[in-house]
Amino acid sequence: MELLTPSVGLVFWTTIAFLLLVFILTKFAWKPILQTLRIREESIEEALKAADLAREEMAELKSDNEKLLAEARAEREQLLKDAGKVASGIKEDAKKEAEAITKRMMEDAKASIEAEKQSALAEVKNQVADLSIEIAEKIIRKSLGDDKAQKALVNEFLKDKSFN
Amino acid sequence: MVGLVRTGTKNLRNLAVTVFFLTAPIFFAQANNVEEDSTETFKPGEMIMHHVQDTHEFHLWGELAMPLPVILWTDHGLDVFMSGGFYHGDGTVETSKGSYVMHHEKIYYAGVHGGEHGEAEEVHAAMPLDFSITRNVFSLLMSFALISWLFISIANSYKKRGSKSAPKGAQSFFEPIILFVRDDIVIPNIGEKKYEKYLPYILTLFFFIWINNLIGLVPFFPGGSNLSGNIAFTFTLSLLTYIIVQFSGNKAYWKHIFWMPGVPVPVRFILAPIELLGTVSKAFALMIRLFANITGGHIVVLSLASMVFLFKSYIVGGVVTPFVLFIMVLELLVAAIQAYVFALLTSLFIGMAVADDDHH
DSSP: OGGGSOOHHHHHHHHHHHHHHHHHHIIIIIHHHHHHHHHHHHHHHHHHHHHHHHHHHHHHHHHHHHHHHHHHHHHHHHHHHHHHHHHHHHHHHHHHHHHHHHHHHHHHHHHHHHHHHHHHHHHHHHHHHHHHHHHHHHHHHHHTSSHHHHHHHHHHHHHHSOOO | OHHHHHTOHHHHHHHHHHHHHHHHHHHHHHHHHHHHHTTSOOOHHHHHHHHHSOOSEEEEETTEEEEOEEEEEETTEEEEEETHHHHSTTSEEEOSSOEEEEETTEEEEOGGGOSSOOHHHHHHSOOOEEOOOOHHHHHHHHHHHHHHHHHHHHHHHHHHHTTTSOOOTHHHHHHHHHHHIIIIIIHHHHOTTTHHHHHHHHHHHHHHHHHHHHHHHSOSTTSOOOSTTSHHHHHHHHHHHHHHHHHHOOHHHHHHHHSOTTSOHHHHHHHHHHHHHHHHHHHHHHHHHHHHHHHHHHHHHHHHHHHHHHHTOHHHHHHHHHHHHHHHHHHHHHHHHHHHHHHHHHHHHHHHHHOOSOOO
Protein backbone atom coordinates (compact mmCIF):
# COMPACT_ATOMS: atom_id res chain seq x y z
CA MET A 1 0.00 0.00 0.00
CA GLU A 2 2.93 2.23 0.75
CA LEU A 3 3.89 1.99 -2.92
CA LEU A 4 0.45 3.08 -4.09
CA THR A 5 0.12 6.15 -1.90
CA PRO A 6 1.33 9.30 -3.61
CA SER A 7 3.36 11.41 -1.21
CA VAL A 8 2.44 15.08 -0.99
CA GLY A 9 6.01 16.27 -1.30
CA LEU A 10 6.79 14.43 -4.51
CA VAL A 11 3.47 15.44 -6.08
CA PHE A 12 4.30 19.03 -5.17
CA TRP A 13 7.81 18.94 -6.60
CA THR A 14 6.80 17.00 -9.70
CA THR A 15 4.02 19.48 -10.45
CA ILE A 16 6.35 22.45 -10.08
CA ALA A 17 9.20 20.86 -12.02
CA PHE A 18 7.04 19.56 -14.83
CA LEU A 19 4.98 22.71 -15.30
CA LEU A 20 8.14 24.80 -15.22
CA LEU A 21 9.70 22.44 -17.74
CA VAL A 22 6.66 22.72 -20.02
CA PHE A 23 6.88 26.50 -19.77
CA ILE A 24 10.65 26.74 -20.30
CA LEU A 25 10.80 24.19 -23.10
CA THR A 26 7.80 25.67 -24.89
CA LYS A 27 9.36 29.12 -24.82
CA PHE A 28 13.01 28.30 -25.41
CA ALA A 29 13.07 24.92 -27.13
CA TRP A 30 9.91 23.74 -28.84
CA LYS A 31 8.97 27.06 -30.43
CA PRO A 32 12.33 27.67 -32.17
CA ILE A 33 12.75 23.97 -33.02
CA LEU A 34 9.26 23.50 -34.43
CA GLN A 35 9.41 26.81 -36.24
CA THR A 36 12.72 25.93 -37.86
CA LEU A 37 11.37 22.53 -38.81
CA ARG A 38 8.28 24.10 -40.30
CA ILE A 39 10.31 26.63 -42.26
CA ARG A 40 12.56 23.84 -43.48
CA GLU A 41 9.60 21.68 -44.49
CA GLU A 42 8.00 24.61 -46.27
CA SER A 43 11.22 25.45 -48.10
CA ILE A 44 11.65 21.81 -49.10
CA GLU A 45 8.08 21.72 -50.32
CA GLU A 46 8.61 24.95 -52.22
CA ALA A 47 11.85 23.65 -53.69
CA LEU A 48 10.09 20.50 -54.81
CA LYS A 49 7.30 22.52 -56.32
CA ALA A 50 9.80 24.81 -58.05
CA ALA A 51 11.64 21.76 -59.37
CA ASP A 52 8.38 20.38 -60.71
CA LEU A 53 7.57 23.71 -62.29
CA ALA A 54 11.04 23.91 -63.81
CA ARG A 55 10.66 20.40 -65.13
CA GLU A 56 7.34 21.30 -66.68
CA GLU A 57 8.82 24.43 -68.17
CA MET A 58 11.72 22.44 -69.52
CA ALA A 59 9.31 19.97 -71.07
CA GLU A 60 7.33 22.84 -72.54
CA LEU A 61 10.48 24.44 -73.82
CA LYS A 62 11.58 21.17 -75.30
CA SER A 63 8.26 20.63 -77.02
CA ASP A 64 8.42 24.23 -78.25
CA ASN A 65 11.88 23.61 -79.58
CA GLU A 66 10.72 20.46 -81.25
CA LYS A 67 7.81 22.30 -82.77
CA LEU A 68 10.14 25.02 -84.00
CA LEU A 69 12.50 22.43 -85.34
CA ALA A 70 9.68 20.63 -87.09
CA GLU A 71 8.48 23.90 -88.55
CA ALA A 72 11.96 24.77 -89.72
CA ARG A 73 12.31 21.34 -91.24
CA ALA A 74 8.98 21.67 -93.03
CA GLU A 75 9.94 25.10 -94.25
CA ARG A 76 13.24 23.82 -95.52
CA GLU A 77 11.49 21.03 -97.33
CA GLN A 78 9.03 23.48 -98.79
CA LEU A 79 11.88 25.74 -99.83
CA LEU A 80 13.75 22.86 -101.37
CA LYS A 81 10.65 21.73 -103.18
CA ASP A 82 9.98 25.25 -104.41
CA ALA A 83 13.54 25.72 -105.45
CA GLY A 84 13.41 22.41 -107.30
CA LYS A 85 10.23 23.47 -108.99
CA VAL A 86 11.68 26.84 -109.94
CA ALA A 87 14.87 25.19 -111.16
CA SER A 88 13.01 22.66 -113.23
CA GLY A 89 10.76 25.44 -114.54
CA ILE A 90 13.79 27.43 -115.55
CA LYS A 91 15.30 24.36 -117.14
CA GLU A 92 12.12 23.61 -118.95
CA ASP A 93 11.81 27.17 -120.15
CA ALA A 94 15.43 27.24 -121.25
CA LYS A 95 14.91 24.01 -123.09
CA LYS A 96 11.80 25.27 -124.75
CA GLU A 97 13.43 28.54 -125.65
CA ALA A 98 16.45 26.71 -126.96
CA GLU A 99 14.19 24.47 -128.97
CA ALA A 100 12.28 27.45 -130.25
CA ILE A 101 15.48 29.25 -131.11
CA THR A 102 16.85 26.17 -132.78
CA LYS A 103 13.65 25.72 -134.68
CA ARG A 104 13.59 29.32 -135.73
CA MET A 105 17.22 29.18 -136.71
CA MET A 106 16.58 26.06 -138.68
CA GLU A 107 13.59 27.68 -140.37
CA ASP A 108 15.58 30.82 -141.07
CA ALA A 109 18.33 28.72 -142.41
CA LYS A 110 15.95 26.75 -144.51
CA ALA A 111 14.29 29.93 -145.74
CA SER A 112 17.58 31.57 -146.58
CA ILE A 113 18.76 28.38 -148.25
CA GLU A 114 15.55 28.34 -150.25
CA ALA A 115 15.94 31.98 -151.11
CA GLU A 116 19.57 31.43 -152.10
CA LYS A 117 18.51 28.46 -154.13
CA GLN A 118 15.78 30.50 -155.80
CA SER A 119 18.06 33.39 -156.50
CA ALA A 120 20.75 31.00 -157.65
CA LEU A 121 18.29 29.25 -159.87
CA ALA A 122 17.01 32.58 -161.18
CA GLU A 123 20.53 33.66 -161.90
CA VAL A 124 21.27 30.37 -163.56
CA LYS A 125 18.10 30.79 -165.60
CA ASN A 126 19.07 34.34 -166.54
CA GLN A 127 22.57 33.30 -167.39
CA VAL A 128 21.23 30.33 -169.36
CA ALA A 129 18.85 32.72 -171.15
CA ASP A 130 21.65 35.21 -171.82
CA LEU A 131 23.90 32.42 -172.94
CA SER A 132 21.18 31.01 -175.16
CA ILE A 133 20.52 34.37 -176.68
CA GLU A 134 24.23 34.91 -177.18
CA ILE A 135 24.62 31.47 -178.62
CA ALA A 136 21.58 31.95 -180.76
CA GLU A 137 22.81 35.30 -181.92
CA LYS A 138 26.24 33.89 -182.71
CA ILE A 139 24.67 30.93 -184.44
CA ILE A 140 22.28 33.10 -186.35
CA ARG A 141 24.98 35.53 -187.24
CA LYS A 142 27.14 32.73 -188.53
CA SER A 143 24.49 30.87 -190.41
CA LEU A 144 23.02 33.95 -192.09
CA GLY A 145 26.30 35.15 -193.31
CA ASP A 146 25.49 34.42 -196.94
CA ASP A 147 22.24 34.78 -198.96
CA LYS A 148 21.85 31.22 -199.69
CA ALA A 149 21.75 30.40 -196.13
CA GLN A 150 19.30 33.16 -195.52
CA LYS A 151 17.10 31.86 -198.25
CA ALA A 152 17.39 28.40 -196.98
CA LEU A 153 16.30 29.56 -193.53
CA VAL A 154 13.47 31.52 -194.87
CA ASN A 155 12.47 28.50 -196.74
CA GLU A 156 12.74 26.46 -193.80
CA PHE A 157 10.39 28.72 -191.88
CA LEU A 158 8.10 28.85 -194.74
CA LYS A 159 8.13 25.18 -195.09
CA ASP A 160 7.09 24.78 -191.53
CA LYS A 161 4.34 27.23 -191.98
CA SER A 162 1.83 25.79 -194.28
CA PHE A 163 -0.20 28.28 -196.08
CA ASN A 164 -3.43 26.79 -196.29
CA MET B 1 26.21 -11.47 -27.27
CA VAL B 2 28.39 -13.08 -29.91
CA GLY B 3 26.63 -10.93 -32.45
CA LEU B 4 27.38 -7.83 -30.43
CA VAL B 5 31.06 -8.67 -30.15
CA ARG B 6 31.37 -9.45 -33.82
CA THR B 7 30.29 -5.98 -34.90
CA GLY B 8 33.64 -4.39 -34.13
CA THR B 9 35.95 -2.97 -31.52
CA LYS B 10 33.91 0.15 -30.94
CA ASN B 11 30.93 -2.01 -30.13
CA LEU B 12 33.16 -4.16 -27.98
CA ARG B 13 34.08 -1.13 -25.91
CA ASN B 14 30.44 -0.12 -25.73
CA LEU B 15 29.57 -3.62 -24.65
CA ALA B 16 32.14 -3.51 -21.88
CA VAL B 17 30.73 -0.21 -20.65
CA THR B 18 27.22 -1.60 -20.84
CA VAL B 19 28.11 -4.73 -18.95
CA PHE B 20 29.76 -2.60 -16.29
CA PHE B 21 26.65 -0.44 -16.00
CA LEU B 22 24.29 -3.34 -16.01
CA THR B 23 26.09 -5.42 -13.45
CA ALA B 24 26.37 -2.44 -11.15
CA PRO B 25 23.05 -3.27 -9.45
CA ILE B 26 24.79 -6.35 -8.22
CA PHE B 27 27.42 -4.20 -6.52
CA PHE B 28 24.66 -1.99 -5.30
CA ALA B 29 22.86 -5.00 -3.95
CA GLN B 30 26.11 -6.14 -2.43
CA ALA B 31 26.41 -2.85 -0.62
CA ASN B 32 23.02 -3.39 0.91
CA ASN B 33 23.96 -6.93 1.65
CA VAL B 34 27.05 -5.88 3.56
CA GLU B 35 25.05 -3.28 5.39
CA GLU B 36 22.43 -5.69 6.52
CA ASP B 37 24.59 -8.75 6.90
CA SER B 38 26.23 -7.25 9.96
CA THR B 39 22.98 -7.49 11.89
CA GLU B 40 20.86 -10.06 10.06
CA THR B 41 20.70 -12.19 6.95
CA PHE B 42 20.10 -10.58 3.50
CA LYS B 43 16.40 -9.92 2.89
CA PRO B 44 15.82 -9.27 -0.82
CA GLY B 45 12.26 -8.09 -0.25
CA GLU B 46 13.36 -5.32 2.08
CA MET B 47 16.22 -4.33 -0.17
CA ILE B 48 13.94 -4.16 -3.20
CA MET B 49 11.21 -2.21 -1.45
CA HIS B 50 13.83 0.13 -0.06
CA HIS B 51 15.10 0.70 -3.60
CA VAL B 52 11.81 1.25 -5.39
CA GLN B 53 10.48 3.59 -2.72
CA ASP B 54 11.59 7.09 -1.96
CA THR B 55 14.28 7.80 0.62
CA HIS B 56 15.59 10.87 2.38
CA GLU B 57 19.23 10.12 1.54
CA PHE B 58 21.01 9.18 -1.63
CA HIS B 59 22.95 5.98 -1.28
CA LEU B 60 26.35 6.24 -3.01
CA TRP B 61 28.34 3.06 -2.34
CA GLY B 62 29.13 0.81 0.58
CA GLU B 63 28.26 2.58 3.80
CA LEU B 64 28.44 5.97 2.13
CA ALA B 65 25.24 7.92 1.56
CA MET B 66 24.57 11.53 0.68
CA PRO B 67 22.22 13.26 3.13
CA LEU B 68 19.51 15.35 1.47
CA PRO B 69 17.67 18.42 2.69
CA VAL B 70 14.52 17.80 4.68
CA ILE B 71 11.85 20.46 4.25
CA LEU B 72 8.92 20.18 6.62
CA TRP B 73 5.81 22.27 6.95
CA THR B 74 5.18 21.89 10.67
CA ASP B 75 2.75 23.32 13.18
CA HIS B 76 5.36 26.00 13.81
CA GLY B 77 6.05 26.84 10.16
CA LEU B 78 8.75 25.78 7.74
CA ASP B 79 11.59 23.67 9.08
CA VAL B 80 14.63 22.86 6.94
CA PHE B 81 17.57 20.61 7.92
CA MET B 82 19.71 17.82 6.48
CA SER B 83 18.51 14.25 6.69
CA GLY B 84 21.73 12.81 8.14
CA GLY B 85 20.40 12.83 11.70
CA PHE B 86 17.65 10.37 10.86
CA TYR B 87 20.16 7.75 9.78
CA HIS B 88 22.73 8.16 12.53
CA GLY B 89 22.66 8.13 16.33
CA ASP B 90 19.28 7.53 17.89
CA GLY B 91 17.45 8.69 14.76
CA THR B 92 15.83 11.69 16.36
CA VAL B 93 16.42 15.13 14.92
CA GLU B 94 15.95 18.14 17.14
CA THR B 95 15.64 21.62 15.66
CA SER B 96 14.49 24.95 17.03
CA LYS B 97 11.01 24.19 15.71
CA GLY B 98 10.66 20.73 17.17
CA SER B 99 11.99 17.20 17.16
CA TYR B 100 11.24 14.53 14.57
CA VAL B 101 11.75 10.84 14.06
CA MET B 102 11.66 8.86 10.85
CA HIS B 103 10.22 5.40 10.48
CA HIS B 104 10.10 3.66 7.09
CA GLU B 105 11.05 6.96 5.44
CA LYS B 106 8.09 8.73 6.98
CA ILE B 107 8.76 11.66 9.31
CA TYR B 108 6.76 12.03 12.50
CA TYR B 109 6.77 14.51 15.33
CA ALA B 110 8.87 12.85 18.00
CA GLY B 111 6.69 14.09 20.83
CA VAL B 112 6.29 11.86 23.83
CA HIS B 113 7.01 8.74 21.83
CA GLY B 114 10.48 9.92 20.73
CA GLY B 115 13.10 7.31 19.97
CA GLU B 116 12.25 3.75 19.09
CA HIS B 117 8.69 3.19 17.97
CA GLY B 118 6.45 0.25 17.45
CA GLU B 119 4.28 0.15 14.36
CA ALA B 120 1.10 0.75 16.36
CA GLU B 121 2.39 3.92 17.90
CA GLU B 122 3.68 5.22 14.58
CA VAL B 123 0.35 5.06 12.85
CA HIS B 124 -1.23 7.38 15.34
CA ALA B 125 1.66 9.82 15.63
CA ALA B 126 1.14 13.19 13.98
CA MET B 127 3.10 13.99 10.82
CA PRO B 128 4.33 17.29 9.43
CA LEU B 129 3.84 17.86 5.69
CA ASP B 130 6.99 16.54 4.08
CA PHE B 131 8.31 18.59 1.15
CA SER B 132 11.83 17.21 1.50
CA ILE B 133 14.28 16.99 -1.33
CA THR B 134 14.17 13.22 -1.25
CA ARG B 135 16.11 10.97 -3.58
CA ASN B 136 13.29 11.15 -6.12
CA VAL B 137 13.02 14.93 -5.84
CA PHE B 138 16.78 15.17 -6.23
CA SER B 139 16.55 13.00 -9.33
CA LEU B 140 13.62 15.09 -10.56
CA LEU B 141 15.55 18.35 -10.23
CA MET B 142 18.52 16.78 -11.93
CA SER B 143 16.42 15.57 -14.85
CA PHE B 144 14.79 19.00 -14.96
CA ALA B 145 18.21 20.59 -15.38
CA LEU B 146 19.33 17.94 -17.86
CA ILE B 147 16.24 18.16 -20.05
CA SER B 148 16.23 21.98 -20.02
CA TRP B 149 19.89 22.12 -20.94
CA LEU B 150 19.55 19.42 -23.60
CA PHE B 151 16.63 20.87 -25.48
CA ILE B 152 17.61 24.50 -25.11
CA SER B 153 21.04 23.66 -26.53
CA ILE B 154 19.36 21.76 -29.36
CA ALA B 155 17.08 24.75 -29.96
CA ASN B 156 20.17 26.96 -30.04
CA SER B 157 21.80 24.79 -32.65
CA TYR B 158 18.58 25.09 -34.67
CA LYS B 159 18.76 28.85 -34.33
CA LYS B 160 22.43 28.87 -35.25
CA ARG B 161 22.26 26.47 -38.16
CA GLY B 162 18.95 27.74 -39.47
CA SER B 163 16.47 25.91 -41.61
CA LYS B 164 18.74 25.59 -44.62
CA SER B 165 21.38 23.24 -43.22
CA ALA B 166 21.00 19.63 -42.14
CA PRO B 167 20.85 18.81 -38.40
CA LYS B 168 24.04 17.76 -36.64
CA GLY B 169 24.95 15.95 -33.43
CA ALA B 170 22.26 15.82 -30.73
CA GLN B 171 20.07 17.80 -33.07
CA SER B 172 20.08 15.01 -35.64
CA PHE B 173 19.40 12.41 -32.95
CA PHE B 174 16.40 14.21 -31.48
CA GLU B 175 14.94 15.67 -34.64
CA PRO B 176 13.41 12.39 -35.87
CA ILE B 177 12.03 11.76 -32.39
CA ILE B 178 10.48 15.22 -32.22
CA LEU B 179 9.06 14.71 -35.71
CA PHE B 180 7.81 11.27 -34.68
CA VAL B 181 5.96 12.75 -31.70
CA ARG B 182 4.52 15.46 -33.91
CA ASP B 183 3.65 13.42 -37.00
CA ASP B 184 2.82 10.02 -35.55
CA ILE B 185 1.51 10.75 -32.08
CA VAL B 186 0.00 14.20 -31.92
CA ILE B 187 -1.28 15.03 -35.41
CA PRO B 188 -3.07 11.73 -36.13
CA ASN B 189 -4.89 11.87 -32.80
CA ILE B 190 -5.66 15.55 -32.35
CA GLY B 191 -5.90 16.59 -35.99
CA GLU B 192 -4.11 19.05 -38.26
CA LYS B 193 -6.16 22.01 -37.13
CA LYS B 194 -5.88 21.85 -33.36
CA TYR B 195 -2.67 20.02 -32.64
CA GLU B 196 -0.35 23.00 -32.33
CA LYS B 197 -1.70 24.13 -28.98
CA TYR B 198 -1.00 20.73 -27.40
CA LEU B 199 2.24 19.78 -29.12
CA PRO B 200 4.62 21.47 -26.62
CA TYR B 201 2.89 19.79 -23.67
CA ILE B 202 3.00 16.35 -25.25
CA LEU B 203 6.60 16.76 -26.42
CA THR B 204 7.63 17.76 -22.92
CA LEU B 205 5.62 14.89 -21.44
CA PHE B 206 7.22 12.37 -23.78
CA PHE B 207 10.81 13.44 -23.16
CA PHE B 208 10.22 14.00 -19.45
CA ILE B 209 8.94 10.45 -18.97
CA TRP B 210 11.47 8.89 -21.30
CA ILE B 211 14.53 10.57 -19.82
CA ASN B 212 13.38 9.93 -16.25
CA ASN B 213 12.78 6.28 -17.13
CA LEU B 214 16.33 6.12 -18.48
CA ILE B 215 17.82 7.86 -15.44
CA GLY B 216 16.01 5.30 -13.30
CA LEU B 217 17.79 2.53 -15.18
CA VAL B 218 21.26 3.86 -14.41
CA PRO B 219 22.14 1.62 -11.48
CA PHE B 220 24.32 4.00 -9.46
CA PHE B 221 24.50 7.60 -8.31
CA PRO B 222 23.11 9.91 -9.61
CA GLY B 223 20.70 7.52 -11.29
CA GLY B 224 18.89 4.56 -9.91
CA SER B 225 16.04 6.35 -8.23
CA ASN B 226 12.65 4.99 -9.11
CA LEU B 227 11.16 8.40 -9.90
CA SER B 228 9.10 7.57 -12.97
CA GLY B 229 7.92 4.40 -11.22
CA ASN B 230 6.73 6.39 -8.24
CA ILE B 231 2.98 6.72 -7.94
CA ALA B 232 3.25 10.41 -7.00
CA PHE B 233 5.10 11.12 -10.24
CA THR B 234 2.64 9.22 -12.45
CA PHE B 235 -0.27 10.64 -10.46
CA THR B 236 0.88 14.20 -11.14
CA LEU B 237 1.34 13.65 -14.87
CA SER B 238 -1.96 11.85 -15.32
CA LEU B 239 -3.72 14.51 -13.24
CA LEU B 240 -2.34 17.22 -15.53
CA THR B 241 -3.45 15.23 -18.55
CA TYR B 242 -6.89 14.79 -16.96
CA ILE B 243 -7.19 18.53 -16.30
CA ILE B 244 -6.06 19.42 -19.83
CA VAL B 245 -8.48 16.94 -21.38
CA GLN B 246 -11.45 18.22 -19.37
CA PHE B 247 -10.60 21.86 -20.10
CA SER B 248 -10.18 21.11 -23.80
CA GLY B 249 -13.53 19.32 -23.96
CA ASN B 250 -15.89 20.92 -26.44
CA LYS B 251 -19.68 20.81 -26.53
CA ALA B 252 -19.77 17.49 -28.35
CA TYR B 253 -17.45 15.92 -25.77
CA TRP B 254 -19.61 16.90 -22.83
CA LYS B 255 -22.75 15.97 -24.72
CA HIS B 256 -21.35 12.49 -25.20
CA ILE B 257 -20.75 12.23 -21.48
CA PHE B 258 -23.95 13.63 -20.01
CA TRP B 259 -26.50 13.16 -22.77
CA MET B 260 -25.27 10.43 -25.08
CA PRO B 261 -26.79 10.93 -28.53
CA GLY B 262 -28.24 7.98 -30.38
CA VAL B 263 -29.47 5.97 -27.39
CA PRO B 264 -32.89 5.88 -25.66
CA VAL B 265 -33.44 8.53 -23.00
CA PRO B 266 -33.48 6.16 -19.95
CA VAL B 267 -30.17 4.70 -21.07
CA ARG B 268 -28.70 8.20 -21.21
CA PHE B 269 -29.31 8.53 -17.48
CA ILE B 270 -27.47 5.28 -16.87
CA LEU B 271 -24.63 6.18 -19.25
CA ALA B 272 -23.92 9.61 -17.76
CA PRO B 273 -22.32 8.43 -14.49
CA ILE B 274 -20.51 5.64 -16.34
CA GLU B 275 -19.08 8.08 -18.87
CA LEU B 276 -18.15 10.51 -16.14
CA LEU B 277 -16.33 7.75 -14.31
CA GLY B 278 -14.73 6.83 -17.64
CA THR B 279 -13.00 10.20 -17.84
CA VAL B 280 -11.38 9.51 -14.48
CA SER B 281 -10.57 5.90 -15.18
CA LYS B 282 -8.69 6.86 -18.33
CA ALA B 283 -6.35 9.06 -16.34
CA PHE B 284 -6.23 6.46 -13.60
CA ALA B 285 -5.13 3.84 -16.10
CA LEU B 286 -2.40 6.19 -17.32
CA MET B 287 -1.16 6.56 -13.77
CA ILE B 288 -1.17 2.85 -12.96
CA ARG B 289 0.33 1.79 -16.30
CA LEU B 290 3.47 3.89 -16.03
CA PHE B 291 3.88 3.16 -12.32
CA ALA B 292 3.48 -0.59 -12.71
CA ASN B 293 5.70 -0.91 -15.76
CA ILE B 294 8.63 1.01 -14.37
CA THR B 295 8.40 -0.27 -10.80
CA GLY B 296 7.88 -3.79 -12.11
CA GLY B 297 11.02 -3.50 -14.22
CA HIS B 298 13.06 -2.32 -11.25
CA ILE B 299 11.72 -5.14 -9.10
CA VAL B 300 12.55 -7.79 -11.70
CA VAL B 301 16.12 -6.53 -12.14
CA LEU B 302 16.69 -6.31 -8.38
CA SER B 303 15.11 -9.70 -7.74
CA LEU B 304 17.42 -11.35 -10.23
CA ALA B 305 20.42 -9.53 -8.77
CA SER B 306 19.34 -10.56 -5.26
CA MET B 307 19.58 -14.20 -6.22
CA VAL B 308 23.37 -13.83 -6.33
CA PHE B 309 23.42 -12.81 -2.68
CA LEU B 310 20.85 -15.33 -1.61
CA PHE B 311 22.78 -18.24 -3.07
CA LYS B 312 26.25 -16.71 -2.52
CA SER B 313 27.50 -18.65 -5.53
CA TYR B 314 29.63 -17.66 -8.51
CA ILE B 315 27.70 -20.08 -10.70
CA VAL B 316 24.39 -18.41 -9.91
CA GLY B 317 26.09 -15.08 -10.49
CA GLY B 318 27.30 -16.26 -13.89
CA VAL B 319 23.83 -17.40 -14.83
CA VAL B 320 21.96 -14.42 -13.41
CA THR B 321 24.14 -11.64 -14.82
CA PRO B 322 23.17 -12.32 -18.47
CA PHE B 323 19.56 -12.40 -17.32
CA VAL B 324 19.98 -9.04 -15.63
CA LEU B 325 21.58 -7.76 -18.83
CA PHE B 326 18.65 -9.04 -20.85
CA ILE B 327 16.05 -7.49 -18.55
CA MET B 328 17.98 -4.22 -18.49
CA VAL B 329 17.99 -4.05 -22.28
CA LEU B 330 14.30 -4.89 -22.21
CA GLU B 331 13.81 -2.07 -19.73
CA LEU B 332 15.54 0.33 -22.11
CA LEU B 333 12.84 -0.59 -24.60
CA VAL B 334 10.10 -0.32 -21.98
CA ALA B 335 11.38 3.12 -20.98
CA ALA B 336 10.76 4.38 -24.52
CA ILE B 337 7.55 2.42 -25.03
CA GLN B 338 5.95 3.71 -21.83
CA ALA B 339 6.83 7.29 -22.70
CA TYR B 340 5.34 6.67 -26.14
CA VAL B 341 2.19 5.10 -24.70
CA PHE B 342 1.68 7.91 -22.20
CA ALA B 343 2.11 10.55 -24.90
CA LEU B 344 -0.06 8.60 -27.35
CA LEU B 345 -2.92 8.11 -24.90
CA THR B 346 -2.72 11.72 -23.77
CA SER B 347 -3.03 12.87 -27.39
CA LEU B 348 -5.81 10.37 -27.96
CA PHE B 349 -7.80 11.65 -24.97
CA ILE B 350 -7.23 15.27 -26.00
CA GLY B 351 -8.19 14.33 -29.55
CA MET B 352 -11.43 12.78 -28.31
CA ALA B 353 -12.19 15.90 -26.28
CA VAL B 354 -11.63 18.35 -29.15
CA ALA B 355 -13.02 16.22 -31.99
CA ASP B 356 -15.70 17.84 -34.11
CA ASP B 357 -19.10 16.22 -33.76
CA ASP B 358 -19.32 15.10 -37.36
CA HIS B 359 -19.61 11.35 -37.04
CA HIS B 360 -23.31 11.36 -36.14
